[in-house]
Amino acid sequence: MEILRYDIAILGSGIGGFTSAIHASHHSKGRLKIAVISKMHAMRSHSVSAEGGISGVLYHGKGDSESLHAYDTIKGSDYLADQDAVELLVRNAPKEIKFFEHIGVPWNRGDDAIIQQRAFGGMSIPRTVFAADKTGFFMMRALYDYTLQLKNVDIFHENFATAILMNKGRAAGIFMIDLATREMKLIEAKSIIIATGGFSKIYGFTTTSHSTTGDGIALAYRAGISLKDMEFVQFHPTGLIPSGILITEAARGEGGYLRNSDGRRFMEDYAKSHMELAPRDIISRAIMTEIGKGKGVLHSESGLEHVWLDLRHLDKAKIDERLPMIKDITIKMLGIDPSKEQIPVRPVAHFTMGGINTDIDGHAMLNGKRHADGIWAVGECGCVSVHGANRLGSNSLSQCSVWGRIVGIEAAKNAMSARSNDAKALHMQAEEEEMRITELLDRKTGSDPYEIRKELNHLMDSLVYVYRKTNELKKARKGIERLRKECDSIVVNDKSSVFNTNLRDALETSNLVELAAVVVEGALKRKESRGAHAMVEYPKRDDKRWLKHTVAVKKGSRGISISYSPVKITKWQPEERKY
Numbered sequence: 001m002e003i004l005r006y007d008i009a010i011l012g013s014g015i016g017g018f019t020s021a022i023h024a025s026h027h028s029k030g031r032l033k034i035a036v037i038s039k040m041h042a043m044r045s046h047s048v049s050a051e052g053g054i055s056g057v058l059y060h061g062k063g064d065s066e067s068l069h070a071y072d073t074i075k076g077s078d079y080l081a082d083q084d085a086v087e088l089l090v091r092n093a094p095k096e097i098k099f100f101e102h103i104g105v106p107w108n109r110g111d112d113a114i115i116q117q118r119a120f121g122g123m124s125i126p127r128t129v130f131a132a133d134k135t136g137f138f139m140m141r142a143l144y145d146y147t148l149q150l151k152n153v154d155i156f157h158e159n160f161a162t163a164i165l166m167n168k169g170r171a172a173g174i175f176m177i178d179l180a181t182r183e184m185k186l187i188e189a190k191s192i193i194i195a196t197g198g199f200s201k202i203y204g205f206t207t208t209s210h211s212t213t214g215d216g217i218a219l220a221y222r223a224g225i226s227l228k229d230m231e232f233v234q235f236h237p238t239g240l241i242p243s244g245i246l247i248t249e250a251a252r253g254e255g256g257y258l259r260n261s262d263g264r265r266f267m268e269d270y271a272k273s274h275m276e277l278a279p280r281d282i283i284s285r286a287i288m289t290e291i292g293k294g295k296g297v298l299h300s301e302s303g304l305e306h307v308w309l310d311l312r313h314l315d316k317a318k319i320d321e322r323l324p325m326i327k328d329i330t331i332k333m334l335g336i337d338p339s340k341e342q343i344p345v346r347p348v349a350h351f352t353m354g355g356i357n358t359d360i361d362g363h364a365m366l367n368g369k370r371h372a373d374g375i376w377a378v379g380e381c382g383c384v385s386v387h388g389a390n391r392l393g394s395n396s397l398s399q400c401s402v403w404g405r406i407v408g409i410e411a412a413k414n415a416m417s418a419r420s421n422d423a424k425a426l427h428m429q430a431e432e433e434e435m436r437i438t439e440l441l442d443r444k445t446g447s448d449p450y451e452i453r454k455e456l457n458h459l460m461d462s463l464v465y466v467y468r469k470t471n472e473l474k475k476a477r478k479g480i481e482r483l484r485k486e487c488d489s490i491v492v493n494d495k496s497s498v499f500n501t502n503l504r505d506a507l508e509t510s511n512l513v514e515l516a517a518v519v520v521e522g523a524l525k526r527k528e529s530r531g532a533h534a535m536v537e538y539p540k541r542d543d544k545r546w547l548k549h550t551v552a553v554k555k556g557s558r559g560i561s562i563s564y565s566p567v568k569i570t571k572w573q574p575e576e577r578k579y
């Protein structure tokens, strides 16, 4: 085992990870040694696929304000967002958009050279800044280029982390496998930032990349860190049939319509004033209600029912300028030119609102009250509670950027003052982890990780989708429990040392199964419908009993202890959502 020493270890190189690396480096004036770890080449991080844009108030003269952005976000969250965190988000998002401008992101501009903003769901006014429909790619390219110039930051591409190591409740190190060689490594660090993205891959029908397996969340959970609001998984209304590839909300922001099998714009029955630009939870429920009423269209090849996204009335030049990737995707995947034909879409797992329980500074919590010293979470893996029960589109990239700066600075301050860890205890923990991986590789027979993952995806797609029922959730829980047992005897058939993707897949599968169990447990307990969690038996939001966050802590090898923590309300009292 190789041992490497850094001041800060950042697990993840998406927009959250890279932003925090840059700000940690700036804050320490280049003095701290920083490691950024990614299980694939950093530029393949999931953030590159973000399409529609990043939210922030740029122009006050046009009727927009931070207060309106906060209100939209809180109402969109179905009042589960922590309002102090939302206020922090909207106050700082404009500064971060300018920061990205300065490091080279080519934001779309009008003929007057002013940065343009497009409409997004649940936002009262166009406030989403964009770079065509490839926003994430341009942001990642700028971040990567910038980070490469920082002499104190080392990037570990294609290193897979298997454990976060703590010493007496304090950050100590990260254990990882170099995928190119299978060499095992320990990175010692005084500060750890977890930035490993979401876990939508618990579903088969999802917009997210193969890498979105919630590893960092599962590692934190096993290390004793609590998770928050895991039952809230966002279903984006427009997943392309049958692949699940995202058709960005920008398509509706630019004027696209949703139609049922009668050709009717059914959103007027569900959100008369916002229509196709209502929040995602409301549109996804509406689509599934239409399908339930027999107003869906059957896609014979996949057996899935869908509705139509209609862009035919949009100016062709507008599609070419603002939605080039969507056009490319529909032509390549289905042979559909969106200016001539409608696009078949249905709700698809897209974003995970829940994740590592943090305070407003992104500092991870061991349980409801105690911090995990020296550990922060940022981006989709962290639940700082700005999205609550339903994220508004384009708020994730602002969250990654705003908290990237916050946690980068906090982690740097900690690393500059913290004492060194007990090396002996840490090395013993690392040796145990090395033994666990070696035993896994030595196992000759056992459960097939691909079968486990296939079954998990089937359970989640069929039983834990847009509308949930108690008996179906119980069925899912039972199935997941069985899969968790199978994970104990998972086998890696490929014994090679070079790019052993079979080993990586087995470890990711165990992480997914562990997290799915927490999702289902939280969903079963929450007896109301709020945002992305819609229960057939409890169709209404119930603020009296359920205006609270779900907090999950791992108990023993398979137990899940659920408790609740209050939602922070500053100015906006919960009210009925009308769009």
Ligand SMILES: Cc1cc2nc3c(=O)[nH]c(=O)nc-3n(C[C@H](O)[C@H](O)[C@H](O)COP(=O)(O)OP(=O)(O)OC[C@H]3O[C@@H](n4cnc5c(N)ncnc54)[C@H](O)[C@@H]3O)c2cc1C
Pocket (backbone or CB within 6 Å): 011, 012, 013, 014, 015, 016, 017, 037, 038, 039, 040, 042, 045, 046, 047, 048, 049, 050, 051, 052, 053, 054, 055, 135, 136, 159, 160, 161, 162, 195, 196, 197, 198, 207, 208, 209, 211, 212, 214, 215, 216, 246, 350, 351, 378, 379, 380, 381, 393, 394, 395, 396, 397, 398, 400
């Ligand atoms: C198709 C699509 C389009 C989207 N468009 C938008 C949009 O327009 N606007 C918006 O606000 N949001 C959008 N989102 C959401 C947004 O893209 C994500 O929430 C955000 O990019 C997540 O960034 P992140 O930094 O948290 O993590 P990611 O970009 O997911 O990066 C995770 C990092 O962690 C690393 N990692 C994970 N596990 C391990 C491990 N075990 N060992 C080592 N490294 C590990 C990965 O290698 C990677 O570097 C979109 C989502 C999808 C699916």
